[in-house]
Amino acid sequence: MTRPPAAGAPLPVTVLVSRTAREPDALTAWADDLCRDAARMPGHLAAHVDRTEVAGRTVVRVGVTFASAQDLARWERSAERAHRLAEVDAITDGPPVALSVDDLERWGVSCARGRAPSRLRTAVRIWIALFPPALLVNALVLPGLAGWPVAVRTLLLTLVLVPVVVYLTLPLVLRLTGGGSR
Structure with a gap:
């Protein structure tokens, strides 16, 4: 059973983005590298990469979770992230699309935590x-x-x-x- 955070404790923060691939394998590899870089940052909790087809195009969704908004901000200001972002435009079409919980539900990704098996x-x-x-x-x-x-x-x-x-x-x-x- 998960306990609620203590009063005043920072809440975890997740950022989710999708990119449309010009080069699907290269974009998936890029997303994996981005998540590996994020995993080395203080406060990193989780990362997620998934790939799907939408209207005949490959879309890669990337999510990173940090223990607090301050940890996320540190990641967003990092040289590692800046380096990765400089690489991605060559292998994608269009700008990144920020995803919300509602977007994830429409994409078929459930955000509800399932009950543990009996x-x-x-x-x-x-x-x-x-x-x-x-x-x-x-x-x-x-x-x-x-x-x-x-x-x-x-x-x-x-x-x-x-x-x-x-x-x-x-x-x-x-x-x-x-x-x-x-």
């Missing part, structure tokens, strides 16, 4: 991710370790299963069930 759904997803590698380890590896102490076998089992589940099977399950990104 604990039951989370437990089922983890079980689905854990079962196949656990079955393989139990069938193929553990019979050969029957003479080993239980604690050592358990240590080996967890050393193998945790990374496999965290880096391979759980991300796959989440992607297949629409339960998470990356």
Whole structure:
């Protein structure tokens, strides 16, 4: 559950802009570089780049979020940002278009935070991710370790299963069930 900011605490600030691409791949790479530069600035919280087709043209949307208006202003005055902005006109058509929350909704990007999945759904997803590698380890590896102490076998089992589940099977399950990104 997200807590509201303390009284007097600065609120995060997000700037969203879209550009129409003259060179789509170059503009997407430029936007990724811009976000990498922004990520090195104090107060940077998040960045977003996405690419879509509108009326047969490629449009790249870029968003950066900073912890406060002062952090955003520091970014907007930075030499890194000025350098990136000097590059972009050659690969775009027309001026940048500032986006509002309403614009994002029209573009099909939901600004509402979804509810977290229930604990039951989370437990089922983890079980689905854990079962196949656990079955393989139990069938193929553990019979050969029957003479080993239980604690050592358990240590080996967890050393193998945790990374496999965290880096391979759980991300796959989440992607297949629409339960998470990356």
